[in-house]
Every structure is written in C-alpha cells, then in structure tokens.
Amino acid sequence: MNTPRNRQQQSRRQDQDSTRRSDRSYAPRPSPSSVPSVQQVTRGAAVSIVLKEDQPTGREVQGTVQDLLTRGNHPRGIKVRLTDGRVGRVQKMSGAAQSAPQVAQAPVSAPTNYRREGAALPSTRDVRFDEYEAPPVRTFFDFLPAEMRNESTLPTNTTPTAKCPICGEFEGDEVAVSRHVDEHLS
Template sequence: MDRRRHPAVPTTASVIPGATVNIVLKADQPTGRTVSGVVRDLLTRGNHPRGIKVRLADGRVGRVQSMASASSASTAAAQPSTGGAQGGRGDDGVDGQELPTQQLGLDAYVKQSKPRQKGKAEQTAASKDIQESTAPTETTTCPVCGAFEGDEVAVSHHVATHFES
C-alpha cells in the first residue's frame, strides 16, 4: 500500500481569522499552485494532513499550505490570479529556495480524450454501408412509355404517375 507523506502544514493554533496564509484552491490541487490571502473563516475543525480548509477575505476557499508574510498577501490581493502558476509548493519553495514562476496555458489543464474504438458488429455494419453506397445502381426504363430511365425506385414512381387520373 502506497503511503504518501504530506509535508507539514500549519495547525489550527497558527491559522486564525486575520492571519495571512498561502492556500491551494480546489482547482489548483493537481498543480500545487498557491494563492495568498487573509483568513476570514475556518472551515475545518481541528487539524488536517493536507491543510486546514479556510475561506479568505475575498471569498476564495482552499487548504492552508503555509503561513505568508503580510506583504505577499497584499500583492496577491492587488493582483488577482491570471493563470500563471508556480511550480512546487508555493512562495517559499522547497528548503527555503524561491521557485520560478511559469505561465501555463489552458491546454495544460485539458485532458485529451481517447478515440472510441468500434466493436466488431459496428465495424461490419459500417463496411456494409460503404459497400452498398459505392455499389453501382442498375438503370431501368419505364415499361409504359419507354422514355423514362432511372433506378428501380424512380421508375416505379414514374409508372405510378401514368395510372393516376
């Protein structure tokens, strides 16, 4: 069984309303991108291994990954998220090293779907349709007037017009 160890996250003792924190939004969990803000509400009772869930003053909800300085929260509040992402675990990075920011396009979040494969029955029916549509049609002439030529359906419709009053 794979037991992944989560990095240490702040506890409920340090995450209080008014504290400045770095959180991971639900949409950014796969990338680990963090945003800074001031805590308005605590949504998780007690500690949580992936971080305490909070609501920031601007209404965003996410899990606290680290405590932030007040200056980084004010710059994050002044500059809303524009789709750029930070690699790794946030502003302080790993072992105190600052990680470079990188721009990610929307295509980084889109999963490519696999083309559906047809089953045996569908392949057989599709090949029959192709053979029928490419098969040459026989032309016949009208047995009543002998002037009209066409396929069997068209000739039968034409013959019916001869006997209408």
Template sequence: MPVPTTREVIPGAAVHIILKKDQPTGRTVSGTVAEVLTRGNHPRGIKVRLVDGRVGRVQSLSSGGEAPEERIGLDAYVTNSGGRQRGRGNRGRGGQGEGQGPSQGQSQGQGHGDFEYGIVTCPVCGQFEGDEAAVAHHVAGHFD
C-alpha cells in the first residue's frame, strides 16, 4: 500500500503515523497533523508533527469512523537517553570556573548547571524535579 502524498497530508488531517522508535515493530499511532515537516513526497512516508507533539512518518490517512484520540501511554513521555554521557568531564567542577567559590555558584539558582547533574522536570505536570530515575518513577504515578 503506497503512503499518502503531500497533497493528501495537510495540517488538520487525521493520520496514522509510525514513530521512529517503532520502525522495527511497525506499530502506528493516530493523530491530527499540526505541521508537515517534509518538503516533498518520501518513499517511507511524509514526516509530520501531530498536535500532541509526537513526530513520525505518515503511513495512511485515518477514516472518519475511527476514534480521533487514543490514550497516550507512558512511553510517549519517557525516552531513552541514547547512551550519552552528560557532564562526565565536568564532575567535581560543576561547570564553574576556577575563580568561583561555592557561594557564587549557589547564588545562580537553577541554571544550566542542573543539566550537568541530570536534574530533570516531570514532563506531565511540570512541578516535580529530580534525577532521571526519580522522575521516571514519578511520571509512572500519573498513569496508575
């Protein structure tokens, strides 16, 4: 079955997309196109951003009889870090210059230094902060 063309995939269209992480399994999700990201036709499908923020390639158009919205699972919010080693070279320094003491570094509050230590905010409520494992556990609580 051929994938839809740029004439068919327009903002507001109901579509079935395959997320990049689901390419090996072929699992598709439904949604409404917010933005078309591919300029022309593509053999594996036109890349789009849905209104809920997910990005993937359009596999087919949705018919009007299907449910417009599906329940979004935890996997839509939690992503694998991809093995990147963040801040490993800056341990002990905290990303501060040598001329700064602890009092100067603390007066900055929460800036880009939090990223080096892996402090993240809950993507669901935006209020809970902690390391990656703590936030993953907290996010799971939103879906229980």
C-alpha cells in the first residue's frame, strides 16, 4: 500500500527494451582507420557516402565529390557535397576517380576575386570594384537659388572704410586704421 505509483515491474521493462532494439537494425560505426583521409578525398573523386538520414541504417549512396565540407580527418568520415547536391560522410572510395562533369557556364560579370570557390555569388555588389568617378567640384555659389546667382544681386562686403587722419594715404577698416595710427605715434 505504501509503494510509489510510478514504479514499474523490472521484467516488463527489460522485455520492452529488447524488442525495441530488435526492431531497428543499427549499422556499426566505421573505425577511424577504415574511412578515407582528407588526402584521398578530392574534388571529382567517386565515393560512397552515408546521408544524415541514413546513419542509423548505414545505407550508402554513390556519387562524385563537388565540395569538401570538413577541414580535417573525421572518425566517422569526411563530410562532402556531391555534384547532385546531397551531403554526407565518406565511407569508402568507389573505384577509380572520375573527373567531375564540366558544365558550360555563362561568363560572370563580377571580378574573379568576388567569390570563394564553390560559393554562390553574393546578392549585393561590392562598390570597391566599380569604376570610380570623382564628383564634380562645387562651390557654395552652385547651391544658391537662381535669383541670387546674378552678381549684381549678390550681397557685397559693405564694411565702412576709413582713412588715416595723420597721413591721409592709408585706407582700411577702423581696426586697421587705428593700428596704422599707432605706428605713427610710436
């Protein structure tokens, strides 16, 4: 009467586990020495791969390598993209290496350093590769309204000029004249 409610019988649980394991056939993982290394797997090589969804069963598909997606060696195989777009881990090399079929492509208008090998073209353009045209040189006069562009209507510098009271020869604004007068007096 004091037994916990969530307690199950052990024998029944063991029976369920054994039937569950026998329902699926799990493929044994390959040993690290049996999968090809990065040096062996190259672009254009014919390989057998295991797709992600086929990892529990170990079903292999064949194809030609388009891109290497793993940088170094991996214990379960190097991840590659095949020419048909499928992605999986290489389990073994399939016979002699085949060259990847060359597909005729339209010339790309972008510079060659515009894209990485195997990557799609970016959706935006890089303006650093465009021809540079310097903007035209403009002055403040170019931004004036049309009615003010006539030289007769432009405001002029209307500071009052004064003459030196001592010599009568020097002309300038009041500050300049006062300094000139100081030179006479000193």
